[in-house]
Amino acid sequence: MRADREERKRSRNHKSPAFAPPRSSETMSFGGRYDLPPFYREFEDVYRQLYEIYGICNYHGWGGTLPPVALIINRSTRPTRVAGFAQLQATSVNGQVFNAISITLNICARGQTASFMPILLHEMVHIWQYAQGRRGGHGKDFRNEMLLLGIDEAGQRERVGSPVERISREVQMRYPGLAARMRECMTSPHHSSKEMDFAFFRMMLESGR
Numbered sequence: 133m134r135a136d137r138e139e140r141k142r143s144r145n146h147k148s149p150a151f152a153p154p155r156s157s158e159t160m161s162f163g164g165r166y167d168l169p170p171f172y173r174e175f176e177d178v179y180r181q182l183y184e185i186y187g188i189c190n191y192h193g194w195g196g197t198l199p200p201v202a203l204i205i206n207r208s209t210r211p212t213r214v215a216g217f218a219q220l221q222a223t224s225v226n227g228q229v230f231n232a233i234s235i236t237l238n239i240c241a242r243g244q245t246a247s248f249m250p251i252l253l254h255e256m257v258h259i260w261q262y263a264q265g266r267r268g269g270h271g272k273d274f275r276n277e278m279l280l281l282g283i284d285e286a287g288q289r290e291r292v293g294s295p296v297e298r299i300s301r302e303v304q305m306r307y308p309g310l311a312a313r314m315r316e317c318m319t320s321p322h323h324s325s326k327e328m329d330f331a332f333f334r335m336m337l338e339s340g341r
């Protein structure tokens with residue numbers, strides 16, 4: 133599928149990791165789901181499902197050993213080539229530092245829910261690199277890890293029995309409507325922000341999701 137190939141091409145276009153000190157989100161907290169601002173009330177299901185999918189990818193790809201990350205939903209409708217972005221030391225919660233993955237809806241919400249798994253897994257390989265104390269980037273360690281997941285350099289995926297194939301199947305079965313909900317996020321009149329996404333993450337962490 134042409135659109136799919138385009139998506140994969142975009143998914144390879146990844147920004148270099150930043151090594152800035154964490155921008156603290158300690159100042160903002162929702163204090164529980166009933167305090168959620170309108171956008172987060174409207175799309176709480178989307179955030180929760182994305183965190184669940186991170187868990188599914190973590191389980192099938194790394195045996196659940198990757199640390200929790202904050203998920204940032206980028207709702208911008210401007211054309212971009214950056215489908216996803218892994219940020220090192222993006223936020224801190226109670227003195228503990230966490231990385232983040234930003235998901236560009238304009239690209240990731242185009243197809244079916246399973247369609248953006250290669251993008252998410254690409255960013256999760258960066259999270260794996262960071263967890264290993266590596267600098268990130270798309271070198272040999274990155275390519276090897278992608279191959280182990282079943283995604284080769286040509287963007288071929290869903291090798292039978294590979295983690296990406298199992299993940300795509302499970303995610304599509306469990307969250308068939310998620311991509312459509314992600315598209316709805318883009319047109320909501322309600323406000324969201326990176327800081328509020330961090331606050332949602334903090335709430336998820338503190339509620340023990």
Ligand SMILES: [Zn+2]
Pocket residue numbers: 144145146147254255258269270
């Ligand atoms: Zn990358």
